[in-house]
Amino acid sequence: MAKQTRMVVDYTDDMTGLPLESTEVEEDFRFVIDGCPFSIDTHKNTTNEVREALAILVANAEPVISAAMRSLAMKSGTVEKKTRRTNPARSRLLKKIRKWAWDNNMACEKSGRIPEDIVMSFRTSNPGIDMTPYDEK
Structure with a gap:
């Protein structure tokens, strides 16, 4: 008799601990605190709640982009090159x-x-x- 190996993936909302269907999972919600990147799996609604909670911080914060990130963004076309001359x-x-x-x-x-x-x-x-x-x- 041949053995078969199966992998079963169960999704759990990292914020609430409740089980999730694969269709309910927001693609990894990623964030960085003090230079350390984090990722959580959440329900789409939970992700929106987290974004709303962080909105006040984001509104009052200044983005910090490293030279490597800026270079990568420029190559991918997601960021336009800023010109230094304003006159x-x-x-x-x-x-x-x-x-x-x-x-x-x-x-x-x-x-x-x-x-x-x-x-x-x-x-x-x-x-x-x-x-x-x-x-x-």
Whole structure:
């Protein structure tokens, strides 16, 4: 006679201790406290109650995203890349300064800080251009 092995999976709501049908199980409810990740199996209704209870904390909290998490989210497309510049006039002026530097055979990188000597040369060579956005930083 051949032996057969069967695996039986019983779901239990980790919050209430009551048995659950597989259709009632919320996909692992995951959360992190003090950097330690946790996971619980709960009924969908219980999960909603937990989310409601945590809503006040979440509303007053600031999300902390590590560089690795941000990189992963960027690759998956779930997070849009934030731009650092909030002043479009300054961005346009910086593009003009870079183009002027390249046209005048000056060493200027495509991004990052523009050397101050290039900015000063641009100022003296272009007295009619408003440098206020650059000066405001």
